[in-house]
Amino acid sequence: MAVTSSLPQDIDLSIGPGHRPADEHLAHLKLGRSFLAGPHAGEDIIRLRWYVRESDGALVGRVWFGPGAQGPPGHAHGGSMAAVLDEALGSSCWVAGHPVVAAELTTSFRAMLPLGTVATVEAWIEKADGRKLYPKGHILADDGTVYAEASGLFIEMTSEAFDALADRLE
């Protein structure tokens, strides 16, 4: 069954009595907007282009973290970096011919990444054991500073599982 990519306009995210909006609760801290719950989530969050490095087949990306990716004031949300690394590690397997899904992802945050930064992402397959792939990757500043690094376990889909997913493509 095809799944439409258009966004429903009327998703009800309300909750029962006994709750008040967390942004009101924290308003006195003036933290600014949230990466995941901001009012205008959109293309000011992350812009990303993936490349394959011809020398070794590694996946390389250039990524910009915008104001909508805010975590600590003025800096990227850890989840935004983890999301980029999740996609990087998975894609490093896909471009090497392994259609995988993520099973485990471990991310280490090494330095705060200032919003507005364009950084480099690299990911490669560290080890493979049958259907289990163990990619690694990192997000680097142009001066070599490591903002975050990740390792993961990704499982290559069976051909039946892959075909079932492909059936859901539009």
Ligand SMILES: CCCCC/C=C\C/C=C\C/C=C\C/C=C\CCCC(=O)SCCNC(=O)CCNC(=O)[C@H](O)C(C)(C)COP(=O)(O)OP(=O)(O)OC[C@H]1O[C@@H](n2cnc3c(N)ncnc32)[C@H](O)[C@@H]1OP(=O)(O)O
């Ligand atoms: C995809 C569309 C198709 C068409 C696409 C076309 C073009 C696309 C082009 C480019 C795409 C480029 C990039 C895409 C990049 C990334 C993709 C997105 C990445 C994700 O965002 S993906 C979402 C999050 N991800 C999930 O939604 C996974 C949910 N899950 C499952 O779908 C199953 O769970 C699965 C499939 C993982 C395994 O199921 P299964 O039945 O096939 O295999 P089984 O259970 O037998 O596991 C086999 C061995 O892996 C071990 N194992 C399994 N799971 C483990 C775990 N969590 N931790 C530790 N070990 C684990 C077992 O212990 C066993 O180990 P052992 O062999 O030693 O016993």
